[in-house]
Amino acid sequence: MRLHPGLLALGLLIFAGLACKFNVGNINSGNVGGNANTAANTSGASNSGGKTAAEEAGGVHIDELYMAKSQNGDKVDTFSPSDRTVYAIAKLSEAKPGTKVKFTWFAGDVGGYQRNSKIQDFDITTGPRENIVYAHLMLPRDWPAGTYRVETEVNGKADKEVWYEIK
Numbered sequence: 001m002r003l004h005p006g007l008l009a010l011g012l013l014i015f016a017g018l019a020c021k022f023n024v025g026n027i028n029s030g031n032v033g034g035n036a037n038t039a040a041n042t043s044g045a046s047n048s049g050g051k052t053a054a055e056e057a058g059g060v061h062i063d064e065l066y067m068a069k070s071q072n073g074d075k076v077d078t079f080s081p082s083d084r085t086v087y088a089i090a091k092l093s094e095a096k097p098g099t100k101v102k103f104t105w106f107a108g109d110v111g112g113y114q115r116n117s118k119i120q121d122f123d124i125t126t127g128p129r130e131n132i133v134y135a136h137l138m139l140p141r142d143w144p145a146g147t148y149r150v151e152t153e154v155n156g157k158a159d160k161e162v163w164y165e166i167k
Contacts, residue, residue, distance in 0.1 A: 071089070090103075101152060
């Protein structure tokens with residue numbers, strides 16, 4: 001039985017891909033979109049000594065986390081209900097490709113929502129030379145007034161959180 005050279009090449013390509021696990025991540029050049037409301041207190045997730053779990057584990061962690069009205073916007077801690085899109089922006093300690101950053105939005109104290117109920121998660125995998133990532137949350141109508149927060153994880157370890165208010 002004779003194998004066709006094209007089939008042999010295809011088989012080798014598939015084998016090589018499986019050996020590499022076809023690792024195709026969510027690579028972002030620059031930032032990723034997600035939507036949240038306002039920015040407020042930037043603090044580390046509760047850990048002794050003021051360090052976050054991500055910092056304690058070593059490696060990449062979030063140096064700064066803040067809310068903004070655009071992906072390149074300045075830090076804000078209050079949004080109006082008519083601000084349809086809110087951004088959480090994280091500045092990482094280093095640009096390391098393949099870093100996994102998770103943004104999780106919560107309704108802290110918002111009328112009509114259970115206290116601290118989860119709104120949405122956004123998972124981002126960084127690309128080369130990418131040390132700033134963002135996620136945004138959009139609502140097609142006015143946001144309900146109240147306090148909100150965004151929690152982050154870096155490579156599966158809890159990192160910083162930021163609170164913001166809509167009023």
